[in-house]
Amino acid sequence: MSWYASPELQGMIRQALKALASRQVFVGVSGGLDSACLLHLAARSCPPEVTVRAVHVNHQLHEDAGTLQQACQILCDALSVPLDVMTVEVDRSSGRGIEAAAREARYQAFNEVMGTGDVLWLAHHLDDQAETVLLRLLRGSGVDGLGAMAEKRDAAGGFRVERPLLSVSRTQLEAYACHHRLHFHDDPTNEDMSLDRNYLRHQVMPLLMARWPQAAGAMASSAHQAREASALMADWSGTFLETIMPVPGVLDIAGLKAQEPAARRVLIRSALARVKLPMPPRARLESLLEQLEATGNALPCVVWPGAEARCWRGRLYLEAPAISLPPDWCVEWTSGVALDTPLGRWHGELLPLLAGPVPQGQASARRGGEQLYLRGHHRRLKTLLQEAGVPPWQRTQCVVLSVASRPVALIFPPHSDRAPLVADHWQLMQAGWSDGLPPQA
Numbered sequence: 001m002s003w004y005a006s007p008e009l010q011g012m013i014r015q016a017l018k019a020l021a022s023r024q025v026f027v028g029v030s031g032g033l034d035s036a037c038l039l040h041l042a043a044r045s046c047p048p049e050v051t052v053r054a055v056h057v058n059h060q061l062h063e064d065a066g067t068l069q070q071a072c073q074i075l076c077d078a079l080s081v082p083l084d085v086m087t088v089e090v091d092r093s094s095g096r097g098i099e100a101a102a103r104e105a106r107y108q109a110f111n112e113v114m115g116t117g118d119v120l121w122l123a124h125h126l127d128d129q130a131e132t133v134l135l136r137l138l139r140g141s142g143v144d145g146l147g148a149m150a151e152k153r154d155a156a157g158g159f160r161v162e163r164p165l166l167s168v169s170r171t172q173l174e175a176y177a178c179h180h181r182l183h184f185h186d187d188p189t190n191e192d193m194s195l196d197r198n199y200l201r202h203q204v205m206p207l208l209m210a211r212w213p214q215a216a217g218a219m220a221s222s223a224h225q226a227r228e229a230s231a232l233m234a235d236w237s238g239t240f241l242e243t244i245m246p247v248p249g250v251l252d253i254a255g256l257k258a259q260e261p262a263a264r265r266v267l268i269r270s271a272l273a274r275v276k277l278p279m280p281p282r283a284r285l286e287s288l289l290e291q292l293e294a295t296g297n298a299l300p301c302v303v304w305p306g307a308e309a310r311c312w313r314g315r316l317y318l319e320a321p322a323i324s325l326p327p328d329w330c331v332e333w334t335s336g337v338a339l340d341t342p343l344g345r346w347h348g349e350l351l352p353l354l355a356g357p358v359p360q361g362q363a364s365a366r367r368g369g370e371q372l373y374l375r376g377h378h379r380r381l382k383t384l385l386q387e388a389g390v391p392p393w394q395r396t397q398c399v400v401l402s403v404a405s406r407p408v409a410l411i412f413p414p415h416s417d418r419a420p421l422v423a424d425h426w427q428l429m430q431a432g433w434s435d436g437l438p439p440q441a
């Protein structure tokens with residue numbers, strides 16, 4: 001009996017179903033061959049205590065979208081598997097490419113269907129894994145990226161993603177689909193050679209496999225080892241960061257410099273990942289390391305898309321670029337701390353400057369240099385921020401909200417770690433006023 005029809009594949013899937021942490025598994029079906037095989041295997045091998053469901057996301061990107069959805073429905077009906085169909089709008093103008101935008105929309109849709117603890121099965125296989133490794137190599141990825149796709153991982157939405165076919169080749173799945181006469185529809189975009197993955201799949205991999213028949217398996221094995229190395233590094237850097245990162249995104253430079261350069265790189269990348277900032281290109285990271293080496297205390301900042309790094313008073317600050325507010329910008333103040341600006345949503349940390357409820361109404365927002373008045377007492381905002389050790393560039397990002405010319409609140413940039421210190425400072429100043437009222441200026 002040939003491999004595809006042997007009990008081996010079904011046994012493997014049955015084991016995976018038995019090992020599930022959940023009593024139901026959702027299989028992501030695209031309408032294509034791979035996920036048709038996975039759904040068929042899951043439905044055929046399912047023990048009575050587990051329920052198999054299918055979920056299809058219709059991206060509405062091509063004229064074949066309806067046919068793909070229909071292929072999923074036909075397959076699910078034949079297997080008596082319930083199917084959830086989610087139709088999404090893919091943001092074509094996101095600038096991140098249509099594939100990335102479709103993926104994001106797909107995961108949002110999965111999120112809506114699946115609850116915390118649910119398991120989603122995807123039909124990625126050995127050849128997909130090898131293509132991913134090659135793509136990452138071509139982008140110059142480090143061990144994290146070369147680990148390619150994990151067999152199991154927790155998705156941001158709280159559900160778990162598993163890829164039970166990651167050790168099975170495309171040829172094996174094609175044979176399985178053919179043997180069981182599975183109904184599927186070829187996605188027309190799979191032939192589009194302008195897409196890197198398709199180019200690798202159709203032009204590069206066949207050449208490699210002709211010369212090295214084990215190439216896909218070997219690349220998947222490298223990916224596995226890279227994932228192990230990456231997990232070890234994450235463990236180490238996580239523990240070490242606890243000692244040198246007092247607040248998320250702010251690192252103690254002396255602690256960093258006590259490490260070898262390679263370890264510094266790992267720690268900076270790991271700190272960036274913690275605060276969900278994009279990784280710097282290699283040249284930017286090197287220039288940041290040079291700055292640390294030079295003085296550790298220079299203000300010029302190292303910038304890359306989506307992030308900025310600055311050194312100040314022995315600390316390295318990793319932050320998202322500030323959103324600037326246009327001059328004379330106003331906002332309807334409703335005591336929230338998320339402000340809609342023409343450049344995006346600005347979340348900050350709020351320090352009320354008045355005891356009691358903040359008046360509602362049209363508030364003006366200004367930055368820097370203000371005089372703050374409280375019942376006649378006045379202090380310069382700049383001095384207050386300086387005394388509380390707010391770094392210079394964050395000082396200019398602080399926003400004072402005033403209602404009817406009365407400062408009601410100070411809003412810190414989203415990444416400032418100084419807001420609690422300024423709040424303490426402000427309270428101390430008030431406590432120092434003997435009768436609870438500030439002295440007259």
Ligand SMILES: Nc1ncnc2c1ncn2[C@@H]1O[C@H](COP(=O)(O)OP(=O)(O)OP(=O)(O)O)[C@@H](O)[C@H]1O
Nearest residue numbers: 028029030032033034035055056057121122123124
């Ligand atoms: N539109 C979709 N709806 C639900 N799941 C999807 C969808 N697209 C992809 N998936 C899931 O993600 C897996 C990987 O998708 P990808 O498009 O990268 O691979 P593929 O080679 O096209 O797979 P397939 O042959 O199943 O179409 C699919 O096998 C499937 O499990």
